[in-house]
Amino acid sequence: xxxxxxLSDDVRLGLLTEWIVPELVDEVLTxxxxxxxxxxxxSSRFMVYFVLALALFQQDSYDDVAENLxxxxxxxxxSVPNKSSFTRARQQLGAAPLEGVFRxxxxxxxPPTLEAAFWRGMRVAAVDGFLLDVPENDTTRAAxxxxxxxxxxxxxxxxARVVTLTETGTHATIDARIGSFKGGGGEPALATExxxxxxxxxxxxxxxxxxxxxxxxxxQAGAHLLIRARTFVAAKPMEVLPDGTYLTRxxxxxxxxxxxxxxxxxxIDYQVDGGETTRLLTDLLDPAAGPAEELAAxxxxxxxxxxxxxxxxxFQRGRAQVLRSVSPELVRQEIWAHxxx
Numbered sequence: 521x522x523x524x525x526x527l528s529d530d531v532r533l534g535l536l537t538e539w540i541v542p543e544l545v546d547e548v549l550t551x552x553x554x555x556x557x558x559x560x561x562x563s564s565r566f567m568v569y570f571v572l573a574l575a576l577f578q579q580d581s582y583d584d585v586a587e588n589l590x591x592x593x594x595x596x597x598x599s600v601p602n603k604s605s606f607t608r609a610r611q612q613l614g615a616a617p618l619e620g621v622f623r624x625x626x627x628x629x630x631p632p633t634l635e636a637a638f639w640r641g642m643r644v645a646a647v648d649g650f651l652l653d654v655p656e657n658d659t660t661r662a663a664x665x666x667x668x669x670x671x672x673x674x675x676x677x678x679x680a681r682v683v684t685l686t687e688t689g690t691h692a693t694i695d696a697r698i699g700s701f702k703g704g705g706g707e708p709a710l711a712t713e714x715x716x717x718x719x720x721x722x723x724x725x726x727x728x729x730x731x732x733x734x735x736x737x738x739x740q741a742g743a744h745l746l747i748r749a750r751t752f753v754a755a756k757p758m759e760v761l762p763d764g765t766y767l768t769r770x771x772x773x774x775x776x777x778x779x780x781x782x783x784x785x786x787x788i789d790y791q792v793d794g795g796e797t798t799r800l801l802t803d804l805l806d807p808a809a810g811p812a813e814e815l816a817a818x819x820x821x822x823x824x825x826x827x828x829x830x831x832x833x834x835f836q837r838g839r840a841q842v843l844r845s846v847s848p849e850l851v852r853q854e855i856w857a858h859x860x861x
Contacts (some may be wrong), residue, residue: 533588534573540621540860545569548620560610568617571610574844575857582606617850618856622696628691628721637689639818640809642722642744645694646825647714647729649683649707653842654851662849663733665702677842680851683710684828684859685717688724688821691828696859698852708734718743723835724822730754730801732770735783741804746819749799754787763807770801790816796810
């Protein structure tokens, strides 16, 4: 369950301002060049908290959120401006301060004593992604794109793509990237950008991610990988190991044939109760350092990231199916607020 479910609005706001203190907000605003921007009576600091509160109270109106914040922050008189004033202030603030706050408070939180968060001394994390519906208009459609039918006609709302690096033992978000439904390399490209945040970790990914660019980015950053792959990927053994796993090479696209630009991987194939074969790729090439049975069991920890996404998409956003924001910049601003712990 989401940790704030069942708490009163006052308690939630108190926790918000206790966890994200004004000094931190001011430091971020200074770094973004926004501290002096004051669309009175809505200061930049107040607007950061306001956007965070919009995510926290997704079902509430602008007025209700603002009235709750007045008492919590004491920065504004009791005359709450109209919604258009808040929209203008959000536009002036932009997405960068909310991303900055996210990056200041995000990160792994499991202590070394939490054994469930570690495997053989390595912190376990998972990379995965999800889509969020955004309001339909020309600018959001152009910026994010969305699903289309066979004739190229839009199906459903435009969608923003979010990819996260999540600590499996605690569901804490370590890093995140926001992209579009269309172009940009999709989830693998966004995941590759987060490689530097995974140093020293064992990172789990599903079969949408195998590829040499991603593989090299993570291993060169000092991370280890355990990635599910389709059974035609890395299918030609170069060396069979004593435990039945084998070494081979994965090509630049992660597809069938080997390639001189690829990387050496260890392939672990296993079945559960005689079902379909699951193929895992890892850079832990020594069976003694990475027993196949342990890694096969560990891979299922990847589903913990799905629980983290349910917390955001179901418990935090409630019945809302579409984000509030109607411009690409404010969509990104709103998503960073939702991602902020």
